[in-house]
Amino acid sequence: DSGVTQTPKHLITATGQRVTLRCSPRSGDLSVYWYQQSLDQGLQFLIHYYNGEERAKGNILERFSAQQFPDLHSELNLSSLELGDSALYFCASSEGTGKAKNIQYFGAGTRLSVL
């Protein structure tokens, strides 16, 4: 158990809908990262938050957004869903920036199926 909790584990929805994925980082970790893993793309970085502030963006679509709340949990919002958004979405956490170790610990993921 990595200590990172993601909910829900599975999500089935229809095209055009909006969903919210939730991540609770390990106790004390200030950084949260979101990754997408689809069959043909591998693990792709989406976005990074540190202590409530956005720090970096990767290949995140404009239809997707995220935030990190004062209690450090994070939510990834996916809207106007398309079939191609079906994927595993992973959240990871780490102690924070400026650390030599920078080890990221991953949650079990949310499997999103868009029908």
Added chain:
Amino acid sequence: DAKTTQPTSMDCAEGRAANLPCNHSTISGNEYVYWYRQIHSQGPQYIIHGLKNNETNEMASLIITEDRKSSTLILPHATLRDTAVYYCIVRPPNTGNQFYFGTGTSLTVIP
């Protein structure tokens, strides 16, 4: 971040040592080498990391060549549960940004 090259797949007999190579010829002086693995659709799992010295923990050993252009992850006594995709990642230490996962090496441990 430095680019890494790993073999696409490898087999290893159960109980034997699994040696997974990684080339990172463009690595910079302050970039660390990290190894993660992903067991079928589970979240990636941290294994080990190092800068220039060899490292060992309860899961594996990491051997980094003197010129730091390549490294080898060693699982000393592979079990069936070690069947997974193994990712070698290099990145500098003082950024909080993402890991770039390549295609990794798919290791199959054979009974």
